[in-house]
Amino acid sequence: MEHVNGTDKGNVVLYALSTCGWCQKTKELLREMGVAFDYTFVDLLDGKEQDDAMNRVEKFNPAGSFPTLVINNEKAIVGFREQEIREALGQ
Amino acid sequence: MTFTGINEQDVDRAYDALRKDAMDGGYRLNPDAEFVKNLIRGLLKNEQRYAYRACPCRLASGKKEEDLDIVCPCDYRDSDIEEHGACYCALYVNEAIADGTRKVAPVPERRPPRSQRGTMKERAVQTVAVGGGATFGSLPFPVWRCKVCGYLCARDQPPGICPVCKAKKERFERFL
Numbered sequence: 001m002e003h004v005n006g007t008d009k010g011n012v013v014l015y016a017l018s019t020c021g022w023c024q025k026t027k028e029l030l031r032e033m034g035v036a037f038d039y040t041f042v043d044l045l046d047g048k049e050q051d052d053a054m055n056r057v058e059k060f061n062p063a064g065s066f067p068t069l070v071i072n073n074e075k076a077i078v079g080f081r082e083q084e085i086r087e088a089l090g091q
Numbered sequence: 092m093t094f095t096g097i098n099e100q101d102v103d104r105a106y107d108a109l110r111k112d113a114m115d116g117g118y119r120l121n122p123d124a125e126f127v128k129n130l131i132r133g134l135l136k137n138e139q140r141y142a143y144r145a146c147p148c149r150l151a152s153g154k155k156e157e158d159l160d161i162v163c164p165c166d167y168r169d170s171d172i173e174e175h176g177a178c179y180c181a182l183y184v185n186e187a188i189a190d191g192t193r194k195v196a197p198v199p200e201r202r203p204p205r206s207q208r209g210t211m212k213e214r215a216v217q218t219v220a221v222g223g224g225a226t227f228g229s230l231p232f233p234v235w236r237c238k239v240c241g242y243l244c245a246r247d248q249p250p251g252i253c254p255v256c257k258a259k260k261e262r263f264e265r266f267l
């Protein structure tokens with residue numbers, strides 16, 4: 001997990017792929033909003049680590065798709081949904 | 092987004108080729124050229140690490156036989172353009188989005204989740220086997236279907252490259 005400093009809005013974790021356009025846009029949005037968050041590029045993880053990450057993604061988003069943004073271990077926003085992300089993380 | 096080992100000349104070359112292929116086949120690319128080039132960087136990166144152009148917005152397994160449905164253009168592109176105006180990555184879009192009269196919205200994932208993929212494949216093969224054997228056993232030629240664009244042809248083997256969408260032979264399934 002990489003950490004990005006910013007305003008504390010709770011536990012914000014972004015599961016992304018290093019090659020995916022919408023993942024990149026989501027990451028940029030979070031940076032622009034100045035929210036503190038952790039992110040991981042699941043495609044760059046190996047074997048078991050990748051499997052664990054996928055299991056976590058699927059827990060919140062059964063389709064196992066990216067980007068999956070998990071907020072406080074309870075709510076997930078799937079895909080680059082700018083409006084929803086802004087609402088959930090306040091601005 | 093930049094990746095080591097991928098140079099910008101290759102990206103530009105791939106962009107021109109993709110645009111030409113899209114136009115020839117009646118498809119349109121996302122009008123945001125920088126967004127498209129980012130996806131192309133992803134495609135080239137995947138070609139480098141997996142040896143095939145797996146969809147940049149999906150997690151590839153690294154095993155080609157498991158990923159054939161998401162080799163770009165994926166099996167889901169046409170249905171997603173039809174229903175949502177864009178493919179899952181928004182690399183390919185419909186006319187309205189290409190012309191700028193409509194905006195791209197997030198496309199839900201159509202590919203079955205990990206846990207259902209195996210069974211889905213088995214089912215697809217079975218359906219084809221039953222249809223082919225029982226009802227159409229007397230056709231003079233088997234009929235092959237391109238899983239990317241739906242093109243059908245009746246011949247001993249599927250063509251090396253789909254004449255409509257340029258998908259490779261491995262993307263064909265026995266239809267009848």
Ligand code: SF4
Nearest residue numbers: 146163165178179180
């Ligand atoms: S057609 Fe679009 S969604 Fe499908 S593999 Fe290519 S970039 Fe990804």
